[in-house]
Amino acid sequence: MSEKGLTNISLKKINKSKVYQYIYRKKTTSKLQIVQELQMGLSTVSQNLNLLEQEGLIEKNGFFESTGGRKANALQIVSDFKISIGIGILKGMFHITAVDLYGNAFYTDTIPLPYSNTPDYYKQVTDAVKEFISSRQYDNDKVLGISIATQGITSPDHTTVLYGDIMNNAGMKLDDFSRYLPYPCYLEHDSKSAAFLELWNHPELDSAVIILLNRNLGGGIITNHQIHQGISMHSGTLEHMCINPDGPLCYCGSRGCLETYCSANALEQAAGMPSKEFFPLLREKKSPQIIQIWKDYLNHLAFAMKNLNLVIDAPIILSGYLAPYFTEEDIEYLTEHLHTAAPFILDKTQILVGTNGQYTPAIGAALHYVEKFIQSI
Secondary structure (H helix, E strand, C coil): CCHHHHHHHHHHHHHHHHHHHHHHHHCCECHHHHHHHHCCCHHHHHHHHHHHHHCCCEEEEEECCCCCCCCCEEEEECCCCCEEEEEEECCCEEEEEEECCCCCEEEEEEEECCCCCCHHHHHHHHHHHHHHHHHCCCCHHHEEEEEEEECCEECCCCCEEEECCCCCCCCCEHHHHHCCCCCCEEEEEHHHHHHHHHHHHCCCCCCEEEEEECCCEEEEEEECCEECCCCCCCCCCHHHCECCCCCCECCCCCECECHHHHCHHHHHHHHCCCHHHHHHHHHHCCCHHHHHHHHHHHHHHHHHHHHHHHHCCCCEEEECCCHHHCCHHHHHHHHHHHCCCCCCCCCHHHEEECCCHHHHHHHHHHHHHHHHHHHHC
8 A cells, every 4th residue: 555545545534533522522413513623624524523423433413503594403422332350359249330431320239248269259250240131132232341349459551450458459460250141351459440530520630549448448549640650659548558557457557547447448437427428417406516526537637738738839630439439528628627736728729529439439340341442543
């Protein structure tokens, strides 16, 4: 093939990608808007729109109001053209989520199943995934892939869990799951998956610190719009930041880790009840004991946030299981205590709260294949 031929093919692919990416970003647009914004010829845009529509990637969905002539078709991507599935592995259960091409979770489920490093465990997890896919009668090629978010630090090639003291799952391999699934599979640390979801939800952020307020604490660091992994893949493990050398014993063997004060497990242990019972009682404001437990929790969290902000001058996102329970009053309280004896101020607008709760890591994991697909068009 001639160099000119290669150039023409490359140009066609670039133009197709530009048109699709533009529609994806705008969510709803018209042919004329694409022509004007991308500065492409009308015939080039029309050809690419026809091609994308024939491939099932975009669709016409209604009309724009007329400005004097014919009403323009409203163009959108077909958001469920492909789906991606995320699995969140925890010590006593696992979550399944399915997301569309915008990362919207249209299916979530929690299945109680204690973790065990056995073929039977991995088969039960993957059977649940296959059962969901078959129940929706999806063709195999509709599923982009299956991403597994697990408690535990993964290897750089995302094939093995290197550190897994919470679940005792060091040595867990991607192949433990993928051998049962006819789809591409990916393995990631749950905290990194959560950070990816928060980055997806806040594309305007160049840098941020994510505090994953799950049953066990976790964290992630975003720098230059990327998840920072670190030399040994443990960047963001703020759960083991010591805030009291004489504090409670952590599962890592140290004392006074943030994990022992601000994980959901720590809160529930202090309260003597599940979070879903604790927070309704807290909001009634009738129990001084309940109120004090929450103040102690927020005080420790504020202390950690103040120190994190000294290291990384960036917004802080509270994410995960406990995040949806936070109110505006809680953020005000955190802000006030963040500024106590602090040389620098973190504005209240720089404290963000995630909305996906316990499914955050699983949804974030699923986005791995969504991003790859969007970039491939």
